[in-house]
Structure formats: C-alpha cells, structure tokens
Amino acid sequence: MDRFRDAVGMYSADAIENPPDDVPYTSNVSQRTSTVRDMMGIQQQQRSMSQLDKLRMAMDHTMRASPQQSQWDELDDLLRRNDMCVELMKEPHDVFPVANKLWINLAECDYQRRPMLYGMQDGTVVMPVFTWEEYANNFFLVNDVLESQWFPSPRMGTALDTFKKLEFPVMGHGNIQKLASLATVALRQPVTMLINPCMNVSKFLSYQEMTSLAMRRPSALLSAASLQASTPSSTTSSSVATSEKADERLRIFRRVFDSRSWRGARLSASELPAPQTFRADDPVLTFRLPLIASTELALRMFQQREVVRVHVDVVPVSKLQAIAASLMMGSPKATCLVITVVLDEPLNDAAKKEATEDNLLAWSLVTEESRTRDCRVVFESDNATGGPNVARFGPVVYERKDNGDWLSSAVYVPHQSLRESLRYDAPLDTPEAS
Secondary structure, X not given: OHHHHHHHXXXXXXXXXXXXXOOOOOOOHHHHHHHHHHHHOOHHHHHHHHHHHHHHHHHHHOOOOOOOOHHHHHHHHHHHHOOEEEEEOOOOOOOOOOOOOEEEEHHHOOOOOOEOEEEOOOOOEEEEEEOOHHHHHHHHHHOOOOOOOOOOOOOOHHHHHHHHOOOOOEEEEEOHHHHHHHHHOOOOOOOEXXXXXXXXXXXXXXXHHHHHHHHOOHHHHHHHHHXXXXXXXXXXXXXXXXXXXXXXXXXXXXXXXXXXXXXXEEEOHHHXXXXXXXXXXOOOOOEEEOHHHHHHHHHHHOOOOOEEEEEEEEEEOOHHHHHHHHHHHOOOOOEEEEEEEEEOOOOOOXXXXXXXHHHHHOOHHHHHHOOOOEEEEEEXXXXXXXXXXXXXXXXXXXXXXXXXXXXXXXXXXXXOOHHHHOOOOOOOOOOOOO
C-alpha cells in the first residue's frame, strides 16, 4: 500500500499530470499499467489475489444457498486448494520484521508450531482461521490486540517509533492439511476451526469436514470420476453410494453465521483445558467428551428448537442383553452409551424422531465409542422428567438456552429481494401476479 500511495502521489489519480484545457485528454495507459504491475509484484501474486477473491465470493454465495446447491461444492473445492492464515503462538527464537507481522510458511516449517485459540461465550473453544489478511486485521482490532492500520501510515518520525512498539502477532499460512493438523495434533485436545470470526459470513469446520477436505483432493476427485466413467456401473455403485452417504451426513454443517456480535477471549494452547471426564470413579464406565465433540453436538442440535437438553451416560449391560447383542452384532459389549434427548413436548412424528436419532448416531463421539460400546438414543419429555429426577439421565452435554440460542440468533436468514417481493417472476395468469 505504501508503494501505491507513492505512485498516486507522483502520477496523481490518473497516473499522468493534469493537461491544460486546450490539449485534448489522453490517458497514458502504458505508464499506468507499468505502475500497477510494479505495485502488485510478480504475476504469481496477481493469480493468488484472484484466487482469494474467488474464495471470498464463494463464502458470500453460500449465504442464500441451501445445503443441496452447488455453491457449497464450489466452496469446498476452493477450501481444498487455497491457503489460509492462522495466528500462532510466539516463540523465543522468532525474529520480527520492522513494524510488521511475522509470516511463517507452514509447508516449509520443520518446527511444530501451536496456534492461538478463541474462547466463546458458552465455553466453546475454536481455532480462528482467516481467508484474507484484512479479516485477520479486523479480528485483531475487534479484540483489542493490534491496530494494524494507522492512517496516515507512520513511515517516519515519532509516529513510526510508537508504531514499532506494538505487539505484532505471528501469522502462519498453509493449506487445509496443515491447518487441520494444527487444530487436532498440535493441541492437548482437538478443537473446531472457525473461518473468518467476527465477520458477517463465518463458518465452522467440524472434525468430519476437516477430514473430508484434507483427504479428498481435486486431483483424486477427477481421477475417481474418470475411473467411474471407464468402468462398469456394477463395480462402482457401492463406492458411489458410500461417498453420497458421507456427503449427505456433512450437509448438516453447511451453514454460515453472522459472528459480528460474538465476543470472546484469545487463549494460548497452554491454556486449553483437558477433556471433560465423566464417571471417573469407575474405570469401566469412564468416558471423555472433547471440546470438538461438544461443539459438533451444538452445531447438530441448535436448529431443532424442540430439543431442550441432551444427556449422555454410560450404563452397564446385563448378561441377557449382552448375549442378545452378541447374537445380532457378533461381539458382546459390556457397556452401553445412552443418549437421552429431552424435548418440550412428546415427539409423535416418527420421521422426525428417526431423523434426530440418525443425526445423533452420526456424532463423532458415538462413532468413537461404538467400537467398544453399544449406543442407543432415548427420547423423554421435559414435562414428564421433573426437576430433581433429571440427574438420572447422566451429565448434560447440550442445553438449548446455553449452547443453542446464540447459534440460532447468528444464523444468516436470507432477506427477500425487491424482485421477489414484487413477484416479478410469477406467471401472469395467477392471482399472485395480478
């Protein structure tokens, strides 16, 4: 930006001096083009800027798109191919440039860095990820971390000396594989990624989405499509059905949020608490709830407004039930993970109840615990449970007023455009168009 200001100050806004009135106006296009090219740098940087602009537009397009529309597929493809940036913890050996952030290429960094985290108002801890440096500057400004842009920019005098004394952050940039490893492997317990926090379009990346984006590269998708076109349908029908089922389970996370009103606190990786442990007195019934699993449960349940609470508990299985389960499943299991869903009113819709049960059984905690335990979902009415008897259902892992209301209030609701309000596209022979 400094070079751009110098170019404008030297050549004026039209890149030429103002001609006299009697001389016809002629624009020196070549001089302006060379100035802009010199400001932008090499051509590779121009291409990367256009890719970042595509990612920004793809995020905006998902605001009005349903989970089944193709805008989400385009966003997933751009998230796989583009680099994003994240704030890292400072290390004693970091050497900062003069009055600027320290940028680290995660692909070329041999040292295992740890990210800075963000704690939300309900206890949710996420790893902020930014698709554009300006979004990171806005995040730092909102949370009183760094005022990265002073106007006019201090390039000399006492203002520059004051600007140098600011605490500049360490930023890392890399692909989705590197960022996913920072959110999972580099921490005491894995956390969810939040793309562009404190912006009007933000998106959570759950563990399933991180795994899908990190493993399915565009080249692999193209090779799979060409293989499917060259092989008979009987050999590829099972793999296609499996991938379609996996994509269908990820559609529940296809939502964007307006996080401009969210406020939290920045946390270092050392301040990250250990996973919650329940039933610690009994080693057979002990189970852990990581932060990434509790955040995923809130993302799965917040739009089901009839759900008041969700309890999770591990109970022993009787010998008769273990024998019956072994006959059906093939291996006896001594414990059972029971998920109790407390509703406002009894749910009489069988299809809705089955959809809620499938949603909970696809939870990552259930997927992990189902290897050694049976899992089942139980529905209860809030009127029938009573106050003191709620403890028999086990620990509360989701509550609507604490974990769901702030997400529901931030969901982007597409407003009706002027064209839609006037019913411009309605057929003329209908009474709605008259």
